[in-house]
Amino acid sequence: MxxxxxxxxxxxxxxxxxxxxxxxxxxxxxxxxxxxxxxxxxxxxxxxxxxxxxxxxxxxxxxxxAVSDGGKVRVVTQESRLNIRKGPGTDQPIVGKAEKGEIITLISKTNDQWWLVRDVDGEEGYCYSQYLEPVQ
The missing domain is CATH 3.30.1340 (Histidine-containing Protein; Chain: A;)
Structure with missing residues (x-):
């Protein structure tokens, strides 16, 4: 096939x-x-x-x-960097990392657990939402 x-x-x-x-x-x-x-x-x-x-x-x-700029979110990990993954799941390859406190672009809230983001270097991927908070 x-x-x-x-x-x-x-x-x-x-x-x-x-x-x-x-x-x-x-x-x-x-x-x-x-x-x-x-x-x-x-x-x-x-x-x-x-x-x-x-x-x-x-x-x-x-x-x-094609989204060039959405809302902003802050990385709120306890101590480590946040993995940015190719797809929505921990079984997906890591394509980037965001530092604790870093502000990145939210593209969409894929579901309650995984949000699609773009980091400051333009890398796009999915992050676990519990480690992100909206920036006012």
Whole structure:
């Protein structure tokens, strides 16, 4: 089975949003910029439904949102830096870190536990929401 068949629903949504979809070897790559965080979140929801534990290692989602500036949030960890992850879950790779007290951009509240953020270096990913607080 081709990966484009396995991930048909995800590929269809990606193409609808003008994302690049390519299959090379045993990996399907979906890349580009989407108009809203809800589209990015939907892609991750579909991926999680197809591969609930993200164990197949046959899909790369490299998606950014077109949001340039949303609300600001402060990192409120006790002592350590906050991990910024590729997807919403602790099983996702770490793509960046935010320092305690750092103010970063909130793109969307994906759910009660995971918020999509962009750090000061422009890295975009998901953080555990209990370690973020809105900046007034």
């Amino acid at each position: 081709a990966l484009t068949d396995k991930y048909k629903e995800l590929v269809d949504l990606a193409r609808l949003n003008n994302l690049s979809v390519s299959e090379s070897g045993d990996v399907l790559r979906v890349e580009g910029v989407v108009s809203s965080a809800s589209v990015k979140d939907k892609l991750w929801e579909i991926y999680k439904r197809i591969d609930p534990l993200f164990k197949s290692n046959d899909l790369v989602l490299n998606i950014k949102t």
